[in-house]
Amino acid sequence: MSDKIEFSHRSVLLDECIEGLDIKPEGIYVDGTAGGGGHSFHIASRLNGGRLIAIDQDEAAIAAAGERLAPLGERAVVVRSNFYELARVCEELGVGEIDGLLLDLGVSSYQLDTAERGFSYMADAPVDMRMDKRAANSAYDVVNGYSEDRLKKILYEYGEERFSASIASAIIRERQKKPIETTLELSNIIKYAIPSFAREGGHHPAKRSFQAIRIEVNGELDVIEPAIRDAAKLLRRGGRIAIITFHSLEDRIVKQTFASLATGCTCPKNFPVCVCGNKPTLKVVTRKPILPSAAELEENPRSRSAKLRIAEKL
Numbered sequence: 001m002s003d004k005i006e007f008s009h010r011s012v013l014l015d016e017c018i019e020g021l022d023i024k025p026e027g028i029y030v031d032g033t034a035g036g037g038g039h040s041f042h043i044a045s046r047l048n049g050g051r052l053i054a055i056d057q058d059e060a061a062i063a064a065a066g067e068r069l070a071p072l073g074e075r076a077v078v079v080r081s082n083f084y085e086l087a088r089v090c091e092e093l094g095v096g097e098i099d100g101l102l103l104d105l106g107v108s109s110y111q112l113d114t115a116e117r118g119f120s121y122m123a124d125a126p127v128d129m130r131m132d133k134r135a136a137n138s139a140y141d142v143v144n145g146y147s148e149d150r151l152k153k154i155l156y157e158y159g160e161e162r163f164s165a166s167i168a169s170a171i172i173r174e175r176q177k178k179p180i181e182t183t184l185e186l187s188n189i190i191k192y193a194i195p196s197f198a199r200e201g202g203h204h205p206a207k208r209s210f211q212a213i214r215i216e217v218n219g220e221l222d223v224i225e226p227a228i229r230d231a232a233k234l235l236r237r238g239g240r241i242a243i244i245t246f247h248s249l250e251d252r253i254v255k256q257t258f259a260s261l262a263t264g265c266t267c268p269k270n271f272p273v274c275v276c277g278n279k280p281t282l283k284v285v286t287r288k289p290i291l292p293s294a295a296e297l298e299e300n301p302r303s304r305s306a307k308l309r310i311a312e313k314l
Contacts, residue, residue, distance in 0.1 A: 023047070041072070053095070282314060290309075
């Protein structure tokens with residue numbers, strides 16, 4: 001199966017994103033996590049005189065998105081970068097304002113299903129997990145180089161793993177014998193570090209730990225708030241930010257950042273008047289996140305944890 005097919009057929013919450021962005025035909029839009037170009041294609045197809053900037057840090061995604069968007073000509077441009085560099089990308093393209101930003105913060109089906117990328121605990125491959133292969137730090141470096149305390153911390157904070165201490169201890173113990181080199185080695189170490197009662201039913205026992213290590217490798221949580229704040233500065237009045245998250249850590253950051261930009265004032269609540277002078281810049285459109293429909297869940301089970309939040313520039 002080709003990369004193009006893998007990338008292009010799983011655009012999560014597609015209709016909800018298109019509706020939520022309230023696309024203007026002459027507007028300038030950014031898909032900051034283009035993947036294979038699924039969302040990007042549907043945004044750009046609605047433009048007439050407008051422009052779509054598709055950004056992704058993954059080399060394979062850029063190739064797939066470029067192929068998918070090629071028929072749209074000048075309506076779409078593809079840039080290999082991380083969405084946290086949104087302001088720089090726009091500046092280099094001569095774009096001073098945008099009308100919308102879409103971020104899909106999930107790992108793509110392509111990345112999960114391509115074993116050699118090292119994201120999956122179900123297939124054997126080198127321990128990698130880099131979304132951008134140009135990055136120096138891989139999962140191998142995390143697993144074989146981090147201290148026990150640091151491993152425990154990321155497993156607990158990024159994976160919300162209650163057995164983080166025993167897993168970190170097991171990783172240290174096993175890597176003292178030999179380096180941990182493959183995903184199945186790591187998966188089995190995690191599996192047997194967890195009490196037997198916790199391995200029965202439910203999610204794979206390595207799921208939370210793999211999520212935590214992937215987040216650490218790619219710095220996924222660190223870039224969300226700065227990117228939203230940069231986007232809020234670039235947005236024209238009435239422009240929108242639509243963000244899809246897949247776990248509570250991401251969703252919390254998006255929710256809190258939207259709320260902060262919608263509040264403006266940062267003065268302590270006991271101050272009788274505002275002295276900071278900060279004004280609200282966004283209006284939260286979705287008080288509660290939009291979830292996948294029953295039909296989408298049936299067609300794409302991987303969308304089950306997706307949440308969409310939308311905010312609009314004041």
